[in-house]
Amino acid sequence: MDDKLAWWNKKHKKYATESWVDKTSIFAEWAAEYFPGEGKILELGAGHGQDSRFFAGKGYEVTSTDFSGSALEYNLSKTPESLKNRITVNSVDISKPLPFGNDFFDVVYCNLSLHYFDDLTTDEVFKEIYRVLKPKGIVAILVNSINDPEYGQGEKIEQDYYELVPGDVKHFFSKEYMKRKTHKFETILLDSEGTSYKDTEKGVFNLIRYIGRKPPLPSLR
Numbered sequence: 383m384d385d386k387l388a389w390w391n392k393k394h395k396k397y398a399t400e401s402w403v404d405k406t407s408i409f410a411e412w413a414a415e416y417f418p419g420e421g422k423i424l425e426l427g428a429g430h431g432q433d434s435r436f437f438a439g440k441g442y443e444v445t446s447t448d449f450s451g452s453a454l455e456y457n458l459s460k461t462p463e464s465l466k467n468r469i470t471v472n473s474v475d476i477s478k479p480l481p482f483g484n485d486f487f488d489v490v491y492c493n494l495s496l497h498y499f500d501d502l503t504t505d506e507v508f509k510e511i512y513r514v515l516k517p518k519g520i521v522a523i524l525v526n527s528i529n530d531p532e533y534g535q536g537e538k539i540e541q542d543y544y545e546l547v548p549g550d551v552k553h554f555f556s557k558e559y560m561k562r563k564t565h566k567f568e569t570i571l572l573d574s575e576g577t578s579y580k581d582t583e584k585g586v587f588n589l590i591r592y593i594g595r596k597p598p599l600p601s602l603r
Contacts, residue, residue, distance in 0.1 A: 389549040390450040394429065398456060402579035403429075406436040409493050409576060409591070413522035414440065416570060416593045421488030424514065426476050427495020431457035431469070437491070438468040445487070447474035477503050480510045487514050490521045494578065494589075497525040497553045500543055504553065508563045515596040521567060523592040524576050528554045530586060555590045567594035 397403050410433040417423075422443045425434050430453060434446035446469055448454055457471050474480065477499055490511045499507060511521055526532075528542055533554045536546040543553045557572055564572075569592070576589030 385549060387450065391452040394450050394452040394456060397430065400580070404432050404460065405579060407433050407493050408578055408582075409433075409522075409524045410436050410491070412591075413491065413524075413593065416522065417442075417489050417520055422486065423489040423491055424480075424482065424487040426474065426490065426492045426511075428457060428471075429453050431460055431471070433491065433493055434469055434471075435461065435465055438465045442468065442489075444469045445472060445482075446470065447472045449473070449475050476507055479506075480514055482514045484513055485516045485519075488516055488519050490515055490519070492521075492523045492525075494524055494526070496523060497555060498551055499553060500540055501553075504563060508566075512566050512596060517596055517598045519596045520570075521564075521592070521594045521596070523560075523590075523594075524578070525555045525560070525590045525592075526552060527574055527588045527590050528556045529574065529588045530554055531584070557590060560590055560592050564592060564594050566596075568597055569594050 420441060423437050424445045426447055428434050428446040428448050431446050434444045438444045446457055448457065454471055454473055461469050476495065496507060515521060532546055532552065534544070536544045538544055539551065543551065545551045557574060560572060571591065571593040573591050574588045576591040577587045578589070581589060
């Protein structure tokens with residue numbers, strides 16, 4: 383088994399023991415206020431699927447994805463029959479081209495799933511998000527910040543990108559870095575006031591939050 387996949391499978395088995403794992407995330411409840419009233423949502427790095435279930439409960443059609451087989455198993459097992467017609471669970475490696483058509487989703491949602499890649503891969507990830515979003519579609523992203531207490535720990539791989547312990551790599555974002563990566567989107571909100579249940583327990587309240595919109599198609603007039 384690929385080392386990265388084995389590491390994530392182990393991580394999700396550990397997450398299964400945490401008190402917060404089935405709670406709708408703080409970020410999902412906040413970000414949903416910026417979503418259109420209906421449509422298709424792609425969640426990248428859905429983990430156990432708690433946010434996907436939250437969105438499906440609001441009437442959205444959700445494609446819930448993760449790289450880890452363990453995460454996908456938990457996601458599927460926790461999806462109630464009442465939501466199975468609104469949630470599709472797929473295996474997706476975010477670091478590779480997304481297996482979806484152009485202009486397909488109304489929302490792309492990424493809760494703590496985009497800060498694991500080097501700079502070049504991160505560029506490709508944002509290009510793919512842009513590609514699969516419909517014009518006027520919304521992207522919602524939460525990532526770790528350069529102000530995180532883990533920043534600078536472990537072995538530096540490149541700027542703001544560290545291997546904290548063997549197998550655990552993390553790319554810490556600044557607001558300026560997020561601006562550069564989202565330059566093709568119209569920014570609705572960008573701040574460093576995000577948190578999660580896991581981070582709140584550690585006293586961390588400075589995650590980078592981003593809400594953006596894919597520009598509309600140009601007028602033919």
